[in-house]
C-alpha cells in the first residue's frame with residue numbers, strides 16, 4: 001500500500017458498523033467542509049462558524065439519501081486541527097455506504113486505520129505516546145486499564161522524557177562542538193555534570209521499566225492455563241472460576257480435547273482462564289493434538305495453575321511433572337483438587353511442597369486459590385496521575401535507551417574520545433525520541449496506526 005499523503009480530505013465511519021440509532025461519518029482535510037457542501041442541501045456550510053450544527057439532507061445527483069445533522073469544525077479548532085465535518089445520519093449500514101460513496105465521488109478519500117489520530121499527531125496535537133494511549137483507552141476492558149490509558153493520554157511520562165531529552169541534546173551539542181576544535185584540548189561539556197545527568201535519567205528510566213510488569217498485566221490481562229492430568233478436575237475448576245458451565249465435565253479421562261477459554265476480572269485484572277486437554281501420552285490422534293495444544297498454551301501463558309487429583313495421583317508422578325513445569329520458567333501455582341476424597345498422606349506430603357488444596361466440585365477453598373493468584377499480580381487500583389508503562393514498544397525503547405546510556409558511562413570511564421561519546425548519546429536520544437515521536441519514520445507510524453480502527 002503506498003503511503004497516503006496526509007493533506008487531502010479523508011472520510012470514514014466513526015461509529016461501529018451495523019444498525020444503530022445514529023451513525024456518524026467523519027471528514028477531515030482542507031476541503032472537508034467544501035466537499036460536504038456539494039452533497040448537502042440546507043444552509044451554506046462554507047459560511048458557518050466553527051462548532052455549529054446544521055440540519056439538512058444529503059443527495060447524490062438529486063437523489064435524496066437521508067436527512068442528517070452536520071457539525072462543522074474550522075481549522076485549527078478540531079481533533080485533527082484541519083477543517084472537519086461530522087455527519088450524523090440514521091444508523092443504517094446502507095445509508096452510511098451511500099453517503100460515503102457520494103463523498104468519495106466528490107473528492108474525499110477513504111481514511112486508513114487511525115489516520116485521523118495520525119493527522120492530529122503530525123499536526124502536533126499530542127505526542128505519539130499519547131496517541132497510542134487513545135487506542136488503549138478505547139480498548140480498555142477493566143477500570144484499571146482505562147485509568148492507566150487515561151493517565152498516559154493526559155501527559156503521562158511524556159513531559160519528563162522530553163525534558164530529559166532536551167538536557168541530553170544540550171550535552172551532545174557541546175561535545176560535538178568540542179570536536180570542531182580538533183586537536184585543541186577543550187572541554188565544553190563537563191564530564192562530571194554529564195555523568196550526573198545520566199544517573200538522573202537512568203533512575204527515571206529504571207522506575208518506568210519496573211512499572212511495565214504491572215502495566216502489562218493491567219493492559220493485557222493474564223493468560224492463565226489450567227493444566228494437569230486427565231480427570232484432575234480442570235474443566236470443573238474453569239466452570240467454577242467463570243461461574244458458568246463453559247466446559248463439559250465428565251468422569252471419562254480425556255473429556256476436554258480442544259482448549260476452552262474465557263475472561264473474568266479478578267481484583268481489577270483481566271484473567272483469561274484456559275482449560276486444556278489433560279496431559280498424558282495417548283494413541284488417540286485427536287486427543288494427542290489437544291495435548292500438543294496444551295503444551296503450546298502453557299508456553300505462552302503468564303501463569304499456570306497446575307492441578308493434581310488428590311484421590312488418584314502418586315508422588316513420583318507429581319515430582320516428575322513439577323520438574324517439567326519448573327523448566328518452562330513460567331510462574332505456576334500448585335493446586336491439589338478433590339480435597340473431599342483426598343488421600344490424607346498425600347495431602348500432608350504436598351502441604352510441605354507449597355500446594356494449596358481445593359474441591360472444585362463443591363467450591364471449597366476457591367477463595368484461597370483466588371487470593372493466591374492475585375498475590376502474584378498485586379496491582380491495587382490505578383489512580384489518576386499514576387505513571388506506568390503499559391506499551392511494549394515504549395518498554396523496549398526504554399531498555400534500549402538505558403543500554404546506550406550505560407555505554408556512554410562506560411565510554412567516559414574508559415576515556416574514549418568525544419566522537420564516540422557523542423555517537424552513543426545520539427543513539428540514546430534516538431530511542432528516547434521514538435517514544436514520544438520527536439523522531440519518527442513512516443514505517444514506525446504505519447505500524448502504530450495500523451492497529452487503530454478506521455475512523456479513529
Ligand SMILES: Nc1nc2c(ncn2[C@@H]2O[C@H](COP(=O)(O)OP(=O)(O)OP(=O)(O)O)[C@@H](O)[C@H]2O)c(=O)[nH]1
Pocket residue numbers: 229230231232233234235236237248249250251252253254255256257276277278279337338339340341358359360361362
Ligand atoms: N469428588 C470430587 N470430584 C471432582 C472434583 N472436581 C472434579 N471432580 C470430578 O472429576 C471428574 C473429572 O472432572 P473434569 O473437570 O472433567 O476433569 P478434567 O481435568 O477437565 O478432565 P479432562 O478434560 O479429561 O482432562 C468429574 O466427574 C468431576 O465431577 C472434586 O473437587 N471432588
Ligand SMILES: [Mg+2]
Pocket residue numbers: 234235236247248249255256275276
Ligand atoms: Mg476437561
